[in-house]
Amino acid sequence: MLIDIGLLIVGLVVLILGGDYLVRGASSIALRLHMTPLVVGLTIVAFGTSAPELLISLNAALSGSPDLAMGNVVGSNICNLALVLGVTILIGPVKVNADSIRIDWPVTMASSLLLYFWVSDHLLSFYEGAFFVLALMGYTFFIIRKSRIKMKAERELELDLDVPDAPSKNVWQDIGVILAGACGLYFGAQWFVSGAKELAAFLGVSQRVIGITVVALGTSLPELVTAIVASLKRETDLAIGNLLGSNIFNVLSILGITSMVKNIHVNELIRQVDMLWMLGITLLILPLMLYKRKLSRPEGVILLVIYVYYTYRVFG
DSSP, rough: OHHHHHHHHHHHHHHHHHHHHHHHHHHHHHHHHTTHHHHHHHIIHHHHTHHHHHHHHHHHHHHHHHHHHHHHHHHHHHHIIIHHHHHHHHHHHHHHHHHHIIIIIHHHHHHHHHHHHHHGGEEEEEEEEHHHHHHHHHHHHHHHHHHHOOHHHHHHHHHTOEEEEEEEEHHHHHHHHHHHHHHHHHHHHHHHHHHHHHHHHTTOOOHHIIIIIIIHHHHHHHHHHHHHHHTTTOOOHHHHHHHHHHHHHHHIIIIIHHHSSOOEOOOOIIIIIIHHHHHHHHHHHHHHHHTTTTTTTTHHHHHHHHHHHHHHHHHH
């Protein structure tokens, strides 16, 4: 068991480092080609930070573990809005940006509902995945266009997405960093998925349980750490929008691309239990956001209690 846990941890660390290197190198080359920091942030940085989850889902689907692929996304979405947001709120109050209510939440809910209804046949196919990817491209284009109109929002997005100020001095250095990141993502995903599968076998639980809990929590750790640091610095204005955006990207990008590579067979339990929890938590977020346009400790406690209870039910 210790070897399985070690493989899981090493794989996750290599995945996170690989994603970070990929983002740095690709962002530098994009800036060298005179792309604006905003476009770099909303495309390369956003995609790169989700690369670990994408590689895990792809590796799981191709290795015959669809429950890990789907559980990773559904579990991460639950984790983002219950655990990560709950912890952030407990540290300090979170203001609700108007765009989170008007744009981010409706798109998050719509993509989650579409996923739920599309997998009623227990399959996410190539064409459904292609629609998700096209929808993501349309959403990204809309956000970029909207942010260009609002210069203040553009500056906030550039800062929040941690876009480099300028390209590096050497293009070969960028290429080397990209290759190192790609290798880290490839091997990290293999080790992480292998460790997760072996851990499930050792504990005598299904891959769905490991995917929904261990894998989902592991891939949500960067968001959790980022949210905690931002909350301690009292920089939480975009916290909800970022987490909702992450959930949108998880469904439209990760499941979209993965199902285009290989059809994802969906466990009935994931659809009838976990996806309903995902939809319920997403729905609950709306009245919490509307109430006083600020989330404080009582709301944080509610979200954390929901996450703990959900996790208990999964293992129960």
